[in-house]
Amino acid sequence: MPSEFHRIRRLPPYVFAEVNTAKARARAGGEDIIDLGMGNPDSATPPHIVAKLVEAVQDPRTHRYSTSKGIAGLRRALAAYYRRRFDVALDPESEVIATLGSKEGLANLAAAITSPGDTILVPNPSYPIHQFGFIIAGAAVRSIPATPDEEMLRALDRAVRHSGPKPTALIVNFPSNPTAYLAELDFYREIVAFARQHEIFVMSDLAYAEIYFGDRAPPSILQVPGAKEIAVEFTSLSKTYSMPGWRMGFAAGNARLITALARMKSYLDYGAFTPIQVAATAALNGPQDCVAEMRALYRERRDVLVRGLRSAGWDVPSPEGSMFAWAPIPPRFAALGSLEFSKQLLARAKVAVAPGIGFGEHGEGFVRIALVENTHRLRQAVRNIRHFLAADNAGPAEPQLAEVAR
Numbered sequence: 001m002p003s004e005f006h007r008i009r010r011l012p013p014y015v016f017a018e019v020n021t022a023k024a025r026a027r028a029g030g031e032d033i034i035d036l037g038m039g040n041p042d043s044a045t046p047p048h049i050v051a052k053l054v055e056a057v058q059d060p061r062t063h064r065y066s067t068s069k070g071i072a073g074l075r076r077a078l079a080a081y082y083r084r085r086f087d088v089a090l091d092p093e094s095e096v097i098a099t100l101g102s103k104e105g106l107a108n109l110a111a112a113i114t115s116p117g118d119t120i121l122v123p124n125p126s127y128p129i130h131q132f133g134f135i136i137a138g139a140a141v142r143s144i145p146a147t148p149d150e151e152m153l154r155a156l157d158r159a160v161r162h163s164g165p166k167p168t169a170l171i172v173n174f175p176s177n178p179t180a181y182l183a184e185l186d187f188y189r190e191i192v193a194f195a196r197q198h199e200i201f202v203m204s205d206l207a208y209a210e211i212y213f214g215d216r217a218p219p220s221i222l223q224v225p226g227a228k229e230i231a232v233e234f235t236s237l238s239k240t241y242s243m244p245g246w247r248m249g250f251a252a253g254n255a256r257l258i259t260a261l262a263r264m265k266s267y268l269d270y271g272a273f274t275p276i277q278v279a280a281t282a283a284l285n286g287p288q289d290c291v292a293e294m295r296a297l298y299r300e301r302r303d304v305l306v307r308g309l310r311s312a313g314w315d316v317p318s319p320e321g322s323m324f325a326w327a328p329i330p331p332r333f334a335a336l337g338s339l340e341f342s343k344q345l346l347a348r349a350k351v352a353v354a355p356g357i358g359f360g361e362h363g364e365g366f367v368r369i370a371l372v373e374n375t376h377r378l379r380q381a382v383r384n385i386r387h388f389l390a391a392d393n394a395g396p397a398e399p400q401l402a403e404v405a406r
């Protein structure tokens with residue numbers, strides 16, 4: 001028997017697990033930890049969506065197996081959203097599929113299209129499934145910069161010239177988790193031109209399509225003419241309607257990729273519970289003021305957090321989208337690295353954040369702070385961090401606290 005399974009060997013223990021364990025231990029010891037670690041939306045799902053679920057579940061016909069690619073009304077609702085929001089036409093039959101959250105879709109599409117040894121281009125740092133979906137599928141990942149600019153484009157150019165075998169797919173994710181970077185449509189034009197020229201598939205993760213704070217809403221890569229020849233895009237209800245636990249997402253775009261994902265899923269699942277799909281349809285087709293309210297909520301939190309941290313002497317860039325601040329470790333603590341700094345924040349400021357190294361080696365030097373507690377708690381977090389940063393002996397954690405942080 002193998003001492004470790006081949007696939008499991010390729011999945012390093014989740015770096016976040018270390019901070020999570022320390023957090024759980026601190027809480028068990030009675031500490032009040034302000035948890036800005038995981039990107040887990042804390043607001044309730046809007047009541048009209050919950051009401052639709054309750055109504056649908058009363059009908060026993062909804063208790064049967066559903067369909068793995070999603071009920072037709074839901075796929076039509078997603079196509080209508082793309083029409084309304086991006087002026088993009090999608091055929092709900094061949095160009096849209098519902099997924100059990102976008103994470104499931106990303107992983108299963110990776111499995112569907114990958115041959116062992118394929119080269120895949122993934123930004124670093126990035127949301128872990130972007131690379132690990134392909135690693136699980138047996139691909140080799142080549143890291144590219146995470147900035148939507150010339151640097152990424154130059155890296156793509158080098159990648160096609162120097163990778164063997166030639167890359168088959170590229171991931172993009174804007175607004176980005178963890179960096180909160182946004183991309184312009186012009187950038188997507190360059191990506192689409194490049195991918196078409198080199199016959200590379202593009203998987204765009206647009207999970208934060210509706211979480212933005214400036215005047216311009218994030219574009220979709222599918223707005224670029226010809227994008228459907230090579231691209232699929234993943235969207236999600238998790239953040240837009242605060243439905244993370246419902247597990248409802250979508251892939252839309254290139255019909256060949258959608259068909260491949262549909263085939264894969266037809267072997268793996270029967271789709272989300274039908275009442276969830278009915279409620280998801282109501283979310284997309286119903287009143288959208290709840291989405292504007294969600295944006296306003298995250299924006300207010302962003303302002304409280306960023307202003308507070310800046311006034312405490314921590315110069316954190318203000319994110320223009322997503323639900324994260326991507327914060328460079330203050331210079332005085334930089335030598336600690338992101339994991340140790342996160343542990344110290346937990347032990348000494350009672351604030352949990354995600355260490356940048358958990359998103360890839362180029363995430364080192366940063367921590368990701370999620371806007372998932374209310375403004376009252378964020379102010380408390382800022383006060384705690386202010387004291388931590390101001391402490392004279394801001395060196396290693398005190399022994400008993402170091403124990404908590406281990």
Ligand SMILES: Cc1ncc(COP(=O)(O)O)c(C=O)c1O
Nearest residue numbers: 101102103127177207236238249
């Ligand atoms: C960039 C990004 N993509 C996908 C997901 C997964 O979302 P879902 O709940 O739709 O699986 C997340 C969740 O945090 C995310 O940050």
